[in-house]
Amino acid sequence: MSDNTLPETRCGFVAIVGRPNVGKSTLLNRLVGQKVSITSRKPQTTRHRIVGIDTEDKVQTVYIDTPGLHQEEKKAINRLMNRAASSSLAEVNKVLFVVEGTRWTDDDAHVLSKVKQSGLPCVLVINKIDKVENDQALMEHLTWLSDQHKFSDLFPVCAKSGKRVDALRDLINASQPPCEFIFPEDYITDRSSRFMAAEIIREKLMRFTGDELPYSTTVEIEQFLMAENGTYRINGLILVERESQKRMIIGKGGQHLKKIGTEARKDMEQLFEQSVFLELWVKVKSGWADDERALRSLGYGLD
């Protein structure tokens, strides 16, 4: 603490908003420098509010990753912002509104209306610039975007490659107000390791099963132990609705499930910085929607 009692550290919440599939989770992972939110080509991958924490020197930024907003989720952004803003520790002091290249849809317009209502300063992040071939079209679109709202900045990035993400991070960190750190310096998320393990498995399932896998598929971590040698022993249970889905996930001779397991294990080892022994099981569960346990693992009831 300095003499005038203002903390030497700076800290604040930043909400990441945008319609589904614009790359919010990819951006969050880049900003935090670690995988804290799962990503996939399928829209609506994010079901949970994930906090990614970025601490560098004396600045801490706590990111909130929202499920993709579309017309039916009108209240999500308000709920999110109210919840974060009512925190006694810090307030959401910035919004990152992510859009995709030169595309602008009704869902983007809907998110923008919510941003306007919130009255919060907003940086417009134009992601996926690698996909924009026409520079002139991008410039014209940026001009058009800047007329839609008084954004504090317009920031083109490529979250996938990380291009310009560091500069964005500097911009965000520079604007954080004096505040004690909310989380310990070595935290990158407020989610438990068990939760992260289930999310990683779910990501690999979505990646490797293509469009056939229904969103109703859930993952539960049945066991999460650290053995004496420091290895994590993790048992994951994948719950599906039909026998055919089970066969699809397991694949011929178990090859498919093995691949999912290997990829998930690698990500877990990177995240937990420990060796991981992962076992996966697939079980058919009928009437899962009535099952509170399965619903919980989908994230319902967490609010």
Ligand SMILES: Nc1nc2c(ncn2[C@@H]2O[C@H](COP(=O)(O)OP(=O)(O)OP(=O)(O)O)[C@@H](O)[C@H]2O)c(=O)[nH]1
């Ligand atoms: N070409 C390109 N693709 C990107 C970029 N950023 C993200 N993507 C891809 O876009 C897809 C969606 O990314 P996500 O990060 O899951 O998007 P999201 O906005 O979090 O999606 P929801 O969870 O549905 O809200 C994935 O396939 C990403 O790899 C980028 O800068 N360039």
